Amino acid sequence: MITIKQVAEYAGVSVATVSRALNDSGYVGKESRKKVEEAVEALGYFPNEVARSLFQKTSRMLGLLLPDISNPYFPLLAKGVEDCAQKNGYMVILGNVEEDADKEEMYVKFFSQYNISGILSAASGKKAYGAQVPQVLLDRALEGENYSVSTDDTLGGELAGQAVVDAGAREIIVMAGPRKVSGARDRLSGILSVLNKEQVSYKVLETETFNVEKAEATAQKLFDTFDTFDTVIANNDVFALAVMKEAIKRGFSIPEDIQIIGYDNMLFSRLMYPGLTTVAQPAYEVGYKGAKMLIDLIEKKTVADKRVKLEPELIRRDSLR
Amino acid sequence: MITIKQVAEYAGVSVATVSRALNDSGYVGKESRKKVEEAVEALGYFPNEVARSLFQKTSRMLGLLLPDISNPYFPLLAKGVEDCAQKNGYMVILGNVEEDADKEEMYVKFFSQYNISGILSAASGKKAYGAQVPQVLLDRALEGENYSVSTDDTLGGELAGQAVVDAGAREIIVMAGPRKVSGARDRLSGILSVLNKEQVSYKVLETETFNVEKAEATAQKLFDTFDTFDTVIANNDVFALAVMKEAIKRGFSIPEDIQIIGYDNMLFSRLMYPGLTTVAQPAYEVGYKGAKMLIDLIEKKTVADKRVKLEPELIRRDSLR
C-alpha cells in the first residue's frame, strides 16, 4: 500500500501539502500542486479511507437495514439505494434484520463502530438509534420527527379497492397485513374506505406477517375459512400468486369465478398467466430517493420535505374482470 | 463517543492494560481485569473498529460483488452470505456491478480503501484484483488458482436433460445462456450430453444474457423461430415463466402440448400454476458456504477444498408430463 508520506517524498513536499492539494483545502502553490499530481500519478496513490475516517469520525458508508432480502420487493429497493449511493461515491452495507430487534440493534452498533455516516431503514423503524447519525426510513413511515420516503399506501389501497369494485366485485376478501406495519394499516384503511363508500360486502383476513414462506398456508386458510366470495384483494403479489394457485387447484377459474388483485408489481406478476392486476409500488424509486435524501442530510444540504410520499399506480392485467 | 482512554482512567489502569483485557492478549491480572470490566460496563464502552482497522490493516468487512440484485437468484445468495457473515461477526458490503467491468474495478478499489478483509464475487470473475485480499468466487467457478463455491452445473444440465427425456420429449428447444458464463456452458453441455446419448432431437436457442428484462422478448422469439417442438429446457425460471405465458397465450396447454423445465427453483416456481418443474440451485448455501470459506481464508484456517461444488436437485412439479 502506498501512503501519503511516500507521495510527499516523491513530490519533494510535505504531507500537509499533499493533503491540501488532494482535498483542495487551503493554499497550494501551482508548482506544488503539479508535483503532487505527478507523484500521485506515478505512484498510483489513492487515499486510505480508514485513516481519513478515523480523523473525521465519519465515512462514505451507508447502512441499509432490510427486513428480508428474500422478499422480492427489497432487492429492487436495495438496487435503488445502491445506484444512488454509488453515483455519489458512497458504499452500502447490508443488514438483513428479519424483524428481529436484537439483530437490528447489533447492526446499528456495528454501524457506529465503523463510523457509518447514515442509516437507511426499511426495518421495524424504531425511531432514533441513539440518533448518532442521520437516518431515513424507507417504506415504513412513522409518526414524529423523522425523515422518510415511502409509498402512499392509503392511495394504493384506494386504487386496489376502486379497481375491484369497478370490476364488479360483490363479495370481497381483503387480506390485511401485519397491524404493526404502518404501510399495511394505511393500505387497509384505503381499501376499506372505498369499499364502505361503495357499500360492497367484504370480510377481512388477518395475516400476521409478510413472510414469504407463509404464503401457501395463508392461501389455504383463506379458502378454508371463507366460502362465498368472488374477489380477493391480496396482501402483496406473492400472496396473490399463492391464492391464485390455490383457487385453480380447487377448480375455480380466474378471473371468471374469482378475481384477484395484488400489490407490489413484481417481476413475475407480468410474466405469469393470467397476468396479475396489481398496484405497483415504486420500490426502486423509494430506494433511490431515500438514499438521495440521506446523502443530502449527511452533506448538510437542505432537504425540502422530510417525508416524501411516492405514488403507487394501478397496473391492469388479466386477473380482474 | 467513549474511548479506551476514558475506560483506562475510570478503571485506574493504563490503556495498554485495557486493550489486553479486552482482547485477551498478554497478561492481565485478575484485579485489573475486573476493574476494566466494571469500567466498560459503567461507561457502555465498545471499541472503535476504524481505529483498530487502521492499525491492523484489515477489518471485519466482506465485499460482495453481484451481477444483478434484481435477478431473484442473487438475493437468496446474498442472504446466505449475510447470515454467515453475521454469525461470525463480519459485515457485508454490497456491490451491484451489472456486468460492468468499470464498476467492478471501482468497487474493488473502494474495498481496498476501506481495508476490507475479503471479497466474494458472483460477478464476472476476473481473477485476482491485484490479489490484495483473499477472495472466493461464487457460482461462477473459474480455471486456475482460486477458491470457489458453485453449483455443479454439468450435473444440473444432466438432471434437466434426463428429466425431459424421461417425460417423453421428442423435439426439444434448449435455451443456452451466455457463453461467457461458465455455469451456462456447463449446463448446456450437461443437457446436450444426455440428449445426444438418448438420441432425441433438439435445437439450441442462444440467448446472450440472463437479464430479466429480456425474458418476454426471448420467449416470443422462441415461438417465432421454431414451430415444431414439444418441450423447452429454459435458461432459468424467469425465462421458463415467460415461455409458459407465451405458450398459453398462443393456445398451447402445459404440459399436454408443450412441457417445460426451468432452472433455479425460485420462490414463484412453487407458487405458480402449473407448478414449474425445475432444477434447484442451492443459492442460499452457495452464499453461506462461500462466506464461510472466505472467513476461514481470512482467519488463516485451513480450507479443505478450494473448489466446492454443490449439488443441484431436480424438483418435480407439474410442467413436465
Added chain:
DNA sequence: TTGAAAGCGGTACCAT
C-alpha cells in the same frame, strides 16, 4: 504558501 507536529482511537513492543 509551506511544513512541523498534534492528534483521531486503538495495538503491541519494550521496559520495568
Added chain:
DNA sequence: ATGGTACCGCTTTCAA
C-alpha cells in the same frame, strides 16, 4: 503483570 510510547495514514491547526 503493568505502563509508556511509537505507530497505523490522514487532516488540520499553528508558526514560520
